Amino acid sequence: MPPGDPKRSRPDFPVALTASFATCSVCCMMSHERVASEEELRAFRAITDGRDDMVRRARTAGVSKNRIHVLSGIARTTVDRILKEKD
Known part of the structure; x- marks a missing residue:
């Protein structure tokens, strides 16, 4: 299919990130980092108790x-x- 064809199921690449998509991705990464950090702290506490x-x-x-x-x-x-x- 040629680029820009309305029958394509996904947009042409490269696609610029929209502000909302970028914000969501950053929030998800921070959430994952926070969960990982909290798990690390729990493990540390278990060792040092x-x-x-x-x-x-x-x-x-x-x-x-x-x-x-x-x-x-x-x-x-x-x-x-x-x-x-x-x-």
């Missing part, structure tokens, strides 16, 4: 505060705070 108890167990087992800090990557001040909270 037991952090404080893990630090306390390690200290009770005789692991030094500095070693807990080095192995876990938790700031030394945070390790101190976690251990102080239980006292």
Whole structure:
């Protein structure tokens, strides 16, 4: 079919995006990115939920505060705070 034929089921390409189509696409992408980010945050929370108890167990087992800090990557001040909270 020749370009511009009214029997064509789709428009000729390239087609300029209309403002409403572009906005919809951006909204959909942001929504997808938001959902993915929220899922990532939930996964992070699931991993870190037991952090404080893990630090306390390690200290009770005789692991030094500095070693807990080095192995876990938790700031030394945070390790101190976690251990102080239980006292």
